[in-house]
Amino acid sequence: DIQMTQSPSTLSASVGDRVTITCRASQTIDNWLAWYQQKSGKAPKLLIYKASRLESGVPSRFSGSGSDTEFTLTINNLQPDDFATYYCQQYIGYSCSFGQGTKLEIK
């Protein structure tokens, strides 16, 4: 099974900041990686797929990069609506797996 490890687990930032979340895969997954945002009590929302492609309707301040085993999600100019938990997911095989999540908190 492919293990996904996110860092940090918690991130404190302020409105207007630029933040980066890292996701590492235990083996190469090419660019078969997605990022999701989840707010408390709500379903996850797809932000980015194939490592760097922005889902329709997602603000351009979100961006993704990386390949093989190391990936990043960057959020520029943090907005109040962005404080949430973020998950990476690999989907190279028919069985998927998620990272443990990164909680983005207001400083």
Next chain:
Amino acid sequence: EVQLLESGGGLVQPGGSLRVSCAASGFTFSSFAMYWVRQAPGKGLEWVSGISGGGGSTYDSDSVKGRFTISRDNSKNTLYLQMNSLRVEDTAVYYCAKGTRPTPGTSHEHWGQGTLVTVSS
């Protein structure tokens, strides 16, 4: 508009069985792989199972293999998860999600609101 509506959650005793459903609308159901993802209270997301658009191929996580069965009825636009031999650690909100093509191994572009399954004596 894509809509996914889960139902069937509830309280069940350890060792018991439960079937949850996901009614889909707003897209050609048989053309897309579908998935179940769960989230235990206060924990992260855990991928559970996936099924191809035609229903002929299914994939399960090791944690549920042999106990849970994913299936679909394309005539009813409905996805199912039959859960047997339930354990306390299966307590979670169960989400259904839509893939982006007929074969599994895709991102999950739409999600339902989830249904809570509680396993407790």
